[in-house]
Amino acid sequence: MQNYFEMIVLYCIRIFNGERSVYAILHMLKGKKSSQTIQDIHLFGLTNLLGTLPDISRRQLEITVDNLLQSGLLITLPQNGYYLLTSNGQELLQQHLKKYPFPETLNGFRFQNRTQSYWSRLSLLIQTISHIIHKQNRFYPIQRDFQTQTWVKRYLAQNRQSRVEIGRHLFDELSTLLEKRPEKERDVFVKRLTGIHRIGRTYSQIAKELHDDEWYMRYLFLGTIHFMLQQIDDSSVQYPYLYSIIKDVQGNSHTQLTNSTQRTLKYLYDGKSLEEIAFIRRLKRSTIEDHIVELAYSDPRFNISRFMSPKIEEAIRIAAKTSRTKQLRAVKEIVANDEISYFQIRLVLAKAGDDK
Amino acid sequence: MNIEEILVKQFGYNMFRPGQKEVIESLLEGNHTLAMLPTGSGKSLCYQLPAYVLNKAVIIVSPLLSLMQDQAEQLKMRGEKSVITLNSFLTSVQKREAIERLDSYRFIYLSPEMLAIPRIIERLQKLEIGLFVIDEAHCISQWGYDFRTDYLNLGNIRSKLNNPLTLALTATATKTVQADIKEKLKLKKPKEVITSVDRSNIAYIVEELSSYTEKLARLKELVNSFDGSGIIYFSSKKAAESVTNFLQENGVKDIDYYHGGMEQEQRMLIQQQFLHGQLRIICATSAFGMGVNKNNVRVVIHFHLPGGMEAYLQEIGRAGRDGKQSAAILLYCDGDEGLPLHLAEQQLPTLYQIEETCASLHKLEVGIWNIEPRQEIELREMHALTDVQWRWITHFVKEFEREDPFMITKKLKKIANERRFENQNKLERFFRWVSVSGCRRVNILSYFDVAMTEKNQTCCDRCKVVTDELLASLPHDDLIVKELKKTWKQELAAILIGEAKTNEEQTS
Ligand SMILES: Nc1ncnc2c1ncn2[C@@H]1O[C@H](COP(=O)(O)OP(=O)(O)OP(=O)(O)O)[C@@H](O)[C@H]1O
Ligand SMILES: [Mg+2]
């Protein structure tokens, strides 16, 4: 394997197990907000990787898959053209995963919306504070995005505290959090920062310094960012300064929903039935079903009991446990009950995902 | 205050550079002005200074987003707060806010596509415009080296804005292009300030090598024979990356690559590392350069041939902006001329693509003005059109909208053929410069039809400049190599607490 990206693709292909095309991988890594992708990541357990490579292109993925095929790590399934790992592929993936595991803190599903704003704001704020406390008020901002620049300006205007103090607090909070991470992650994170005396390093420069893979550096970095966001979420009082950077960016699960699904949700709250919603919105029933399944995935408290009896739910649950694939058809064959719809199976699977 | 005082007070310079004063005076007398001053000679000052005399908004149209942002940041660095850049990357809320407050800005940078938006034109019509500036004005001409269809509407926009006082700026326009600029902008009898295109402090050198391997080896030698900053230009991203790796593996330090395929944030890091002297050498495609205002770039090397004389002058124009002796070195190897030809070819749609795309566009019910993004993607995929090719075709289809579809296709094909021919001409003309036996500087000047003003002793390889002696004699710049602190925590402290810590502890 040439790089960590190939490993990620290999990993996803193994997880999808010949049941999805490579474009499902593309959508997943780019963090596409569609019901299908949200379902997939839960069904297959890829919540960590969602939206972790927003800039990846179709072409990059295709080239990589091609390389993997050429190196005999993949085979093509004759019936649908999807891929499976060869035993070579399995073995290589196993080795690599052991050596370079994904940071356990990675959680694209929960944090993809906030990752970019958190980092751009934090890095620009740090650069700004670093210059001000060194009595330099002019510098080229490392983040060009107008929104980020406006945010930092506003933040400093509203926060009349001494800049030295802000700097010290940021230092304290960041180092407390970084202490909890492995050595390498701390290094990567700190090297990425820009301050008075130096400009931050690119991923490829860090990779060269640490004799590691560029893609892997990205994932270590994301691992750190997601860890910070999770800590900030869970104990905002402990990290008031970092919390204030991101508190206005919504990160709850509903913002993950597609717009259309949000509207369906509103009607559900109003007590409308599935058929009524389809009628009002002039959408196909199946579309509304997609929305509801998406809701089931996104919100752990979403109640599916209005769509089936407890008995049916139990039957599906048992069938799903016995089935070895994630294919709906397999589950349906096992429950062997014509009364039970695919929609109901999908809903139960959506909830079951959380039980693990 | 007179303009000399403003120069000192506002900009901190003691003297005008050649051409600057003429342009500024011409504008303050109320003349539309076309100015051609060499690269890096300070064209921006020609509109920035009058802003403080006119005390009305100055609008600057600039071809590239990154260029606009760089210039806006440079103004802000100088303490000018009243700057805005309006571009299509702003969110609609940001755009609305900015447009509402438009009259509160002294400098308004705009990309030309923003000027196609009716709401913006309406807003600008209500504004008192002190000066309307078209930067890189050669982009308006089909015969310029960097033709942008977006620029073609600027003439109409000027009329809509009631012909505000206008300044057209360029560093590289032949007589034909200058005439074209005046015509397209509808400038009647503007005052012209044409200094030279020549950069007297840059020595021109061409070295011919017999193979690619030799070229690489020579490049390695070259980068090791001077200690200042340098840019190496390549015509492909891949080459820029692989040569960087080669040089790094061969012990060249503080070198990295930059190209349009990189993510925005990573690109910004590289650019700033270079500006701050953290990187000594950048291997880049032509995406790097415009807007990068580093004064002490000593050497620009071309690993591949540029697209023509104008492109070459723009690219080497990054060198020696501090006025000190610098060098431009072109490495040539037999067969190199194929590559730029191929690249130029790709910019234009093929005749077949034109026919097919025009046919599809004709069938389109929504009409050429209302194509949805989804349809655009479909059409582009169907006819395998790059972004540039797509914009090229749609631009001309719009322009000839009233004509018969058959005639539209015919005209487009004709224009494409002319452009192809012109591209080839440009390359051939540049190639003649590569193999010219006389002075290279004289030859460049004759291309632009301007007279030699001052001649530097250190002129070109044809005037007996020896590369290695030249490189050894270039002014030295100490690179500030900043070692990282020992641990991540010390490093983090250096950034966020730093000197302040000790100061504070002393006072408390
Ligand atoms: N009168 C002056 N004295 C000293 N330095 C100057 C003067 N005018 C401009 N400069 C400096 O010259 C540099 C180049 O200026 P500028 O970017 O305006 O050049 P330009 O002609 O627009 O170049 P390009 O052709 O690359 O667009 C800047 O660093 C600027 O600050
Ligand atoms: Mg300029």
Ligand SMILES: [Zn+2]
């Ligand atoms: Zn000469």
